[in-house]
Amino acid sequence: MQNPTIELENVTVSYDRTVALHGANLRVNQGSIAGIVGMNGSGKSTLFKAIMGLEKLRSGRVLIQGKSINKIHQRNLLAYIPQTEAVDWDFPISVYDVVMMGRYGYMNCLRIPREIDRKIVQQSLAKTQLTGLEQRQIGELSGGQKKRTFLARTLAQQGEIILLDEPFAGVDVKTEKAIIELLIELRDLGKTILISTHDLSSIATFCDQVILVNKTILAYGTIADVFTPENLSRTFGGSVPQGLF
Amino acid sequence: MEIVWQWFTAPLQFQFMVQALFVSVLVGAICAVLSCYLTLKGWALMGDAVSHAVLPGVVLAYGLQIPLALGAFVFGLGSVLLIGLIKARTRVKEDAAIGLVFTGFFAFGLVLISKLPSNIDLMHILFGNLLGISPENLIQTIVITVIATIGLFIFRKDLLLFCFDPVHARTIGLNTAFLYYLLLIILALTIVAAQQTVGIILVISMLITPGSTAYLLTDNFDRMTILAVLSAVFSSVLGTYLSYHFDASPAGCIVVLQTLIFLMTMIFAPKYGLIARR
């Protein structure tokens, strides 16, 4: 069996008195795409935060490539695409500047872009079909363009593990397809991808693994193993979404 | 024309006026730069808290004959730490914690002033003393401005990222705790410098208004900084002259001008003004 890139052992995270994630266990292998499925408030974003080491763990531990999360930040390993609601879209910043922020970890302390940084930013913009929109303020983009801006930042960052929190929310079918193609391309380059989504129908088309979340990790593994009626009803509290089978 | 020229040049024969103009420009500019970060980070209330909480520090520093900046800094930081503690450990919400801590600190400062045998002029701390700056205070203001400018310049991109997306900042290996305290330290230092011109009651205006004005005028952070500085420097210079000619409170004049500029911008700004958004 392959070595897991992301490992969670008995992880519990709570905010004040609400326990958002309880005793979660998980293994995600390198070079795979894992889809995170769960209802609103089930703890998907919390799972991401736990993996990034942003929330204190009540119990358990998170290992990234076998090492504790606190050691990996220096290495530019993780790239994160925030949920749309978590971004200040009025911020006076352009598409180009956001993507350039993906390169900060590689620059000197004044963050002056080098030739290579500019080249990689251009390539990332081209890959996400944002060329021509560089100077737009980020609030003046369509939903799909907003998502792609952060995807471009992730590409520019060249992290090994990519975390996407609901990248398909408010995005049309064409953009969703384009994003999925990019993710598959990245996976084939050996990147590990974690993606939370509400679109159950598309998961089967590109995810190697699914993770069912409802206050804990109920199950994870291949789609065939995990998408059982029983698991799904535990995930969605009895109301299994239509159109899955 | 002659009269206008006179209006501006005549006061310059007085050393204290030249000094006042110099200091008000310096303080206005550094506050304006910082205000861009504070408005974007949503730290307006925090700035208000720190500016009030420094009072006991300033009074004690006077009494102990140590630099005012040091005293202000200790209490400014102390208030923020206490706010953080209350928020994290109790069920009291942040805005309540802020209101609770800064008024407590401020009140403690008032008690100290009334009890410590010293020649501190409370009015000068509260509302500034722009037209009577002592040589030590002049030097202190210059030193603080230089330090704050260097700090803001070196870390300007990191601070901007910290304001925009602290999670990303963490994932690329930036030390966000360091950036948090850096911004806080610069805030405390700037408040000490601004205490000279406008006093600790009105300093919050210098730390919010220019940034808010500029925020309504542009979508580019560098331009926002420049516009904030321009509007602040303009208000500082004109406000100082106005206070001289009309024998009015300098702090009052400067802040009223800044507020007027904001209101004009709010109405007439080309893209985000009330008229344009109709």
Ligand SMILES: Nc1ncnc2c1ncn2[C@@H]1O[C@H](COP(=O)(O)OP(=O)(O)OP(=O)(O)O)[C@@H](O)[C@H]1O
């Ligand atoms: N900062 C916070 N403080 C307190 N409670 C929080 C915080 N963030 C999340 N929670 C709570 O933790 C639980 C899990 O939240 P989380 O954001 O992880 O859900 P999610 O699965 O990402 O939901 P969504 O699909 O709406 O994005 C929820 O009950 C939420 O109310």
Ligand SMILES: [Mg+2]
């Ligand atoms: Mg979420």
